[in-house]
Amino acid sequence: MTFIPRLIAVLAISAMTLLSPGLLHGQGLIPGLPGPAAEPAAVSDPLGRGTPRGLVFGYLQAISAGDYERASFYLGLPTSSETFRKARGARLAKDLKVILDRGGILNDNWTISDKPEGNPTDSLDLRIDQIGKIVVDGVTIPFLAERTPQENGPAIWLVAPETVARIPDLLAVSHSSFVDLVIRAIAFGLSSR
Numbered sequence: 001m002t003f004i005p006r007l008i009a010v011l012a013i014s015a016m017t018l019l020s021p022g023l024l025h026g027q028g029l030i031p032g033l034p035g036p037a038a039e040p041a042a043v044s045d046p047l048g049r050g051t052p053r054g055l056v057f058g059y060l061q062a063i064s065a066g067d068y069e070r071a072s073f074y075l076g077l078p079t080s081s082e083t084f085r086k087a088r089g090a091r092l093a094k095d096l097k098v099i100l101d102r103g104g105i106l107n108d109n110w111t112i113s114d115k116p117e118g119n120p121t122d123s124l125d126l127r128i129d130q131i132g133k134i135v136v137d138g139v140t141i142p143f144l145a146e147r148t149p150q151e152n153g154p155a156i157w158l159v160a161p162e163t164v165a166r167i168p169d170l171l172a173v174s175h176s177s178f179v180d181l182v183i184r185a186i187a188f189g190l191s192s193r
Contacts, residue, residue, distance in 0.1 A: 045153065050157070051113060052129045052131055056145075058074055068094045069086060069093075075093060075096070076146055076158040076159055076164050077092070100143075103174055105132050105135065107130070116154070118147060128144055128145070128160060130144055131144070141170070145157045
């Protein structure tokens, strides 16, 4: 499944889960999903980055809205100034979207952990979860999330700094899909009139 259909599926399932978990549980549509009363009251990150699944959902919401500045808050950027985040972070968030559109494959929604500790049973470091992969020129690169401690609050999940560091190189070697080329040709044709 390509990135855009997977994006739509992730957003639909996540929206249903967030909007009406009790309804879905009561109807038997998602077995084992706790109702609202069973959910623990925990301090949560206002951007939903408390779990790998929350990271993915939040980033996808931000890029779907074209809000790349907000999307940058889901990336593991070097500790730097707010000016850097606004300028470079937004650009990296947009470039990551382009890379994912061209060759990104997210893991199925139900396999991305919705627990603050991530997936402790994978073979990765306890702070790292693989949330997908990026295929560029026949080479597969893991799309990683990393649990990052915060000074004033609980640890949050961000796109791993090692994945973020590769964005410029991946963008340079990734190729536009046929659909990208057709859309650009149509846009160019319309703008030249």
